[in-house]
Amino acid sequence: MSETHPTAAGGSPVTEPSYAHGTSPTLLLGDTIGANLARTVAARPGREALVDVPSGRRWTYAEFAADVEQLAYALLASGVAKGDRVGIWAINCPEWVLVQYATARVGAIMVNINPAYRTHEAEYVLNQAGISLLFASLGHKSSDYRAMVEEVRGRCPRLRETVYIGDPGWAAFTARGTADRREELLAREAELSCDDPINIQYTSGTTGFPKGATLSHHNILNNGFFVGELVAYTEEDRICIPVPFYHCFGMVMGNLAATSHGACMVIPAPSFEPKATLEAVEQERCTSLYGVPTMFIAELNLPGFADHDLSTLRTGIMAGSPCPVEVMKRVVAEMHMEEVSICYGMTETSPVSLQTRRDDDLEHRTGTVGRVLPHLEVKVVDPATGVTQPRGVPGELCTRGYSVMLGYWEEPEKTAEAVDAGRWMHTGDLATMREDGYVEIVGRIKDMIIRGGENIYPREVEEFLYGHPKIRDVQVVGVPHERYGEEVLACVIAHDPADPLTLEELRAYCEGRLAHYKIPSRLRLLESFPMTVSGKVRKVQLREDATREG
Structure with a gap:
């Protein structure tokens, strides 16, 4: 059925604004974390709650x-x-x-x-x-x-x-x-x-000292609960959590999603190890696996990957950065994660604001970061004016609702810079909202490359370059250029180090398929990318290293 748009008095079509809110018959939880845990324990005392694979220790609820x-x-x-x-x-x-x-x-x-x-x-x-x-x-x-x-x-x-x-x-x-x-x-x-502050998480600032995002029971318990609802967790689920607990991905999307549904938390190793992760999934018959895309890439490329029985997996969560299409295809087909979910968020929003749904197709799971969670609002605004953009027009993504932090610990001025008078959290991410309400992240405002006055979104170039047969992983950043202000640098991990990609091959691959100003003018071949502990690529360091080396 085609969608009809109303028209203004002058006859021109009225475009839908880039605004969406999540409705749900499932109510927000009004519990503290302790009270919620007590409910789960009373209902499922004998179910397994926590397994530490390295030590072999186990706990029922x-x-x-x-x-x-x-x-x-x-x-x-x-x-x-x-x-x-x-x-x-x-x-x-x-x-x-x-x-x-x-x-x-x-x-x-x-x-x-x-x-x-x-x-x-x-x-x-x-x-x-x-x-x-x-x-x-x-x-x-x-x-x-x-x-x-x-x-x-x-x-x-x-x-x-x-x-x-x-x-x-x-x-x-x-x-x-x-x-x-x-x-x-x-x-x-x-x-x-439930509105008391219960957690401070320091966001990794690229300049100066990090800020302490202060979160309440209500913030993180509900976020963990609704993330778990959207992947349909029950007491039968066993969640393999190789992402760090110090970050929301581990302690909220992992632990609180598990305990609010009576599921089991499985710790595969003290920090991420691809082999230990796959062994834990197999040994503990996990139904869900978490990770950032680089973790899944490491698992899929592990020698002997196919020897691991991952048939118990049905779902999982991928977050932290966009997932390349080819990686998602393999995760679904070879890791049996047909219901894998993409999540988008930030520490300051407890963390998830947008999530794909269990029945979303491949394109929505790789081309978008999902749609708004229940009980939350999102909008895309002009970064300069704050006015909501029409759907399809890029701008800054903002989130409002139960998940927005109480503030940065003892830093009211920095809080006011991030959370406006309407209680909207400004993410600093550039996004586009589609007609169907799904959101595409096109980059960080600060990561956007401006070459000779042209705006270049690294994600678009990265997604294109993933199709090159010699490229296993790629990150695109802007580096200083005397004439154009910035030029495009592709940082590449090759499939076969013995057969490295050349800049000429890279440019020939792009010629006629990407606008000339988006084609990388520089190439760096790397064995690995600098990463944060939470598994995100440190683009700032890639820029700094390339600038220093000239």
């Missing part, structure tokens, strides 16, 4: 709730008050999850600290958030967390205690939690509101 409660008692015994900031600087492990739910039960604000941080960044976060109690891993890869904490401790006056996971100190700390604290815990929980 009843066992998980008991350990969360004991840790909550220990927090009370240690003098943790409602609103106190409790830091967690750790790789993925069961203790991370226990801290997440125990702090929520006592009303403390858990502060996620990026495991990749070094002393300078960690010291800033410890002081800016006013962390009084810190849980930390002993170490991971090149990071010795104990040594780093000792180095900065004297410059962090609010930090009174550090508990190391994997050290006897963890057991000693949890042993403080005794059942005679039960009445105190119940009294504390009775004081809590």
Whole structure:
């Protein structure tokens, strides 16, 4: 059936604005995280809640709730008050999850600290958030967390205690939690509101220090719940979570989506390892797998990939950056993830605002980031004027609703720059809303390349270049140019390093198929891309490295 458009008084068609809101017969949850967990435990005490594949440890929901409660008692015994900031600087492990739910039960604000941080960044976060109690891993890869904490401790006056996971100190700390604290815990929980701040996540700023996005029970519990609803989670689901807990992808879309549906959280490794991930899916019969596209690319290209039995998978979530068409085809066909979902969001919106649906076709899963979630609003505005654009016209994507953060911790001016008077969160992403309400991300406002006055969206060029047989992965960035202001650089990981792509081959492939100004004038061959801990490519570093090398 063709769509008809109303006409204005003068006879010209009236275009639909780039605005959409999500309706749903399923109501928002009014619970705190602790109360929601209690509902799940009461309904499914014997179901498996958490599996740590590296250590072989397992918890049913009843066992998980008991350990969360004991840790909550220990927090009370240690003098943790409602609103106190409790830091967690750790790789993925069961203790991370226990801290997440125990702090929520006592009303403390858990502060996620990026495991990749070094002393300078960690010291800033410890002081800016006013962390009084810190849980930390002993170490991971090149990071010795104990040594780093000792180095900065004297410059962090609010930090009174550090508990190391994997050290006897963890057991000693949890042993403080005794059942005679039960009445105190119940009294504390009775004081809590679902609108209380419960989590601070530091967004990785490209300039200056990161900002602490402050999120409530209501923000993250509902976001995790509705993400889980849209992939149809039930107590039968087992979610493999190789993405970091310190980020919303792990702790909200993973953990809270699981516990709000009685599903099982599966930890394949302390940090992402493609082989460990596939082994965990096979061993634990996972039905859902998470990752950013580069993680799925690494899994699909793993020697022996086809030897893993992934037939139990039905769904999963891909987020963080756009998924190339060819990768999505393989994920659906070879990983059995017919119902895989694409999610889009940002830390400041808890995180997901847009998501594809289970029955969306390949084009919608690769060409868009889905449509608005239930109970949220999105719009696309002119970045200069703030006026809502007509559908099909690019502009800045904005989100409003239950998911928008309370603000940046103790930074009201920066909060006001991001969240306007109408409570719209400005994402900084350039987007286009289609007639059907699905949204395409065309780039970051700051990543857009302006070459000789022409706007170039890197995503469009990347998607085209993925079709070249010699290219396994590609990132397109703008680098300074004396005449044009910027020129287009393609950073390429080759399928076969022994048969590298040349700039001449690349340009010949583009000739006549891309506008001349979009064709890369420079090529860098790389073995890997610089990544954030959450699995996003650091385009800023690609630009800086190329500019420095000339």
